Every structure is written in structure tokens, then in C-alpha cells.
Amino acid sequence: MRLDNVVGSLPGKVSRMPESSSQPSRPRSGSRRDEAARLAVLHAADDLLVEHGFGALTIEAIARRAGVAKQTIYRWWPSKVEILLDTLIEDSDKRLPVPAGKPTAESIRDYLRGFARFLTGDPAGKVLLALIAQAQHDPGTAESFHQRYLRPRRDQERDLLARAVDAGEISPRLDPDATIDALVGPLVYCALTGAGIPGDLVDTLVEDLLMPRPR
Known part of the structure; x- marks a missing residue:
């Protein structure tokens, strides 16, 4: 489940903008x-x-x-949405940074485990879930959420996967965007539904989606 799709699947979907690694101005x-x-x-x-x-x-x-x-x-x-976005961006940068060092399969696994904890145990994770929910019926929230938070983080996550592939650490079965969707989507879905995130879910996703297939 792609986060972009979570935000844009209902009426009021915002057109995708050209990908950029620079974070939009607040x-x-x-x-x-x-x-x-x-x-x-x-x-x-x-x-x-x-x-x-x-x-x-x-x-x-x-x-x-x-x-x-x-x-x-x-x-x-x-608006209150922009206040919450400032909160989410600052807290995510501090407590859930996308790994910038030498990429490994384990560092990606750790990042996803951190994301699961962020969603279920961090106040900023509650902000993220609230904005995802609000974006479903508020086009303005959807646009600002995508431009200010989702797109910049997606750029960083895509770069992380590309560097890990180049280093021979992972061999994704899907294209980069679909891989990210398949990795984070189940975590977000579990958190949104209040079902809890199974302890072995991240390991299963990493093994199935990122690890090289046996020859």
C-alpha cells in the first residue's frame, strides 16, 4: 500500500509533482x-x-x-494542518532519520523497525496517522502533506534503496517506489486500524522483498 496512494486515492487527488531531493519551504x-x-x-x-x-x-x-x-x-x-506538519517534519528528522551512511540490509531493517515504533509509540507517529486520515477528504491537506512530508521522505528512501542495490546488499523484486510501498504500507495499515504491528512483520517484509533470491 503506497503512502502516496493512501493520500491520493479518494476524490481530490493531487497531481504528482516532479521528484526533487530538496525539501519544500515551510x-x-x-x-x-x-x-x-x-x-x-x-x-x-x-x-x-x-x-x-x-x-x-x-x-x-x-x-x-x-x-x-x-x-x-x-x-x-x-492552519492547524501546517502546525502539525511542522511538528511531524521536525520530529521525524530527529527521531526517524532515513539512514545516510553506508547502506546495508540490516540498516534498512532497523529503519523499518524504527518506523513501526514511531507509528505505534511516538506522539509524532499519531500526528502522521492523523494527517493521513485527514488527507482522505481534504484536498488541501493531501497536497500539503505530499509536498512537505511524503515526497521529500520518499526521495530519501528511494536513494537509500538505490545505494543498497549498488552496494550489492539487497536485490528488490519490485521497482523502487513499489518496494517502498510494499515495505511501509503494511505497517501504516496496521497502525491506522489499531491492530498493532506484529513483531515479525518487518523481518518477513525484508526477507521477501529485499533479499537476493537463491539461485
Whole structure:
């Protein structure tokens, strides 16, 4: 199950843009942000989402929790979706970086295990799942989610697989995008349905999709 397809399979699908390794700029407006206030807003949005869910999350509630004026938030972010995307991007970069060193089958396996933990045990994983769900019926969320989070991370994951293939570490049975879909899709599906992610699922996916076939 491809994450791009999760976001774009319903009405309001966003056209794919040319692939690029550069991360799109985040929304900036108004006066320069005070870093402490910015972080307070991001943390407040993250906490409130986990506590009350996406539907109950409001700019007013975020402002109260962060101790800033609502007008200040609107000068910095156009919507709660953009606040959550900032939170997701920053937390993913810190706690779930795509391996940048010498690629191995084991480093890919570890990355996928980390992704499973991120989805089920990290507040930012809850943000990711909430945005996937919201993107199904909100074209604006789908577009921003794809441009700001999914596409840049997909570029990094595709590069990881390509480097591992070149190093002779893996021999995928599918093309790069289909391989990524097949690896992360089951993890996202399990997390979205609340079924839990089986402990041996990552190992099974890696063995079946990435390891060289016996001759």
C-alpha cells in the first residue's frame, strides 16, 4: 500500500509533482518567530492531538496551551494542518532519520523497525496517522502533506534503496517506489486500524522483498 496512494486515492487527488531531493519551504508569514514560542506551539499541538484527536484540535486550544495569542499563531501558520506538519517534519528528522551512511540490509531493517515504533509509540507517529486520515477528504491537506512530508521522505528512501542495490546488499523484486510501498504500507495499515504491528512483520517484509533470491 503506497503512502502516496493512501493520500491520493479518494476524490481530490493531487497531481504528482516532479521528484526533487530538496525539501519544500515551510510556510512563513508575518514577523520573525520567537523560537521559544514556536516550539511551545508545536509541542502544544502535538500534545493536544494525542489527548483529544484531530477533530477537537483548534487554534484556540493550541494558543491557550502554548501561552501565545491566537493572532500570533495565524501570523505564523495558516492552519492547524501546517502546525502539525511542522511538528511531524521536525520530529521525524530527529527521531526517524532515513539512514545516510553506508547502506546495508540490516540498516534498512532497523529503519523499518524504527518506523513501526514511531507509528505505534511516538506522539509524532499519531500526528502522521492523523494527517493521513485527514488527507482522505481534504484536498488541501493531501497536497500539503505530499509536498512537505511524503515526497521529500520518499526521495530519501528511494536513494537509500538505490545505494543498497549498488552496494550489492539487497536485490528488490519490485521497482523502487513499489518496494517502498510494499515495505511501509503494511505497517501504516496496521497502525491506522489499531491492530498493532506484529513483531515479525518487518523481518518477513525484508526477507521477501529485499533479499537476493537463491539461485
